[in-house]
Amino acid sequence: MHFQSHFVSLSHSCQLHLMLINKTPAHQGIPILMIHGMIEDGRIFYHKNGKGLACYLAKQGYSVYVADLRGIGQSKPRINKNSAHGQTETIVNDIPALIAYTLAHSHHDKLHLVAHSWGGVYLNACLLRFPKICQQVYSGVYFGSKRQVRVKNVERFFKIDLFWNKLGFAISKRRGYFPAKGLKVGADNETQKTHQQCIQWIKKDDWQDSDDRFDYHQAAKTAKLPPIFYLAAVNDHSLGHQSDVKLFMKESGGQDNKYSLLSIKQGNLVDYDHLNMLTSPQAINDHFPAVLKWLCTHQHS
DSSP: OEEEEEEEEEETTEEEEEEEEESSTTOOOOEEEEEOOTTOOGGGSOOTTSOSHHHHHHHTTOEEEEEEOTTSTTOBSOOOTTOOOOHHHIIIIIHHHHHHHHHHHHTOSOEEEEEETHHHHHHHHHHHHOHHHHTTEEEEEEESOOSSOOOOSHHHIIIIIIIIIIIHHHHHHHHSEEOHHHHTSSSSOEEHHHHHHHHHHHHOSSOBOTTTOOBHHHHHTTOOOOOEEEEEETTOOSSSOHHHHHHHHHHHOOSSOEEEEESTTTTOSSOOOTTHHHHOGGGGGTTHHHHHHHHHHTSOO
């Protein structure tokens, strides 16, 4: 496996990191852009020892570009109390820049999109805002992606209602950002604005941008999103519960979508959860081949 860091410049002082993973240095396959979720970085998709979905797909001949979103992972500068960006900037500026760079560098006209958790929200929001970008996308694959949290259980109360929405946001306001890494509740930090905007979308039925009031529900009525494969995990009880994943799939619109619940009852090897649906050693012989089949089926349109 060949790993190479790339940087997408948003300004003279702001750079987004992309890890390009290929079979060999000279190999140029169909590109896949991977977007991580909240309080994590791109390493959810790969490890330098060759494990992970990104490495699996690179071995199948794809050129896989794994992003670290603004201020996260190897992107520069790191999130701090002075970081003012939020979801709006990620959706309007950063993801379009990542897509444009991936296409230009790979010398391809279209790509696939892969996301974990809130990364799928970012991607669909971007596609709904910018319909022309949809024409550059073969398909998407989203793991545990939800916008609203409507499931009601004990885990949701403690993780979402109590910690993320209340205690966590109080920490964000006091520190100027959410120190997930220091609190050991995530792989990386988030800005206060991102945290606040995320909470608003989790709570509300309407789906609008708090900066410019762009209405994503209205856009979804006429949008033609690329086909998207939504995967949920049976032991994901709050961060991407199967009912909330289905709700997100429905509200985003689009055609030719697919949904799959990863569980032993459905024929899988493991009853997966929010993280090990990507990190479990069994995944490579379980649902990763289904992801590969989906990509191969949808890259000739």
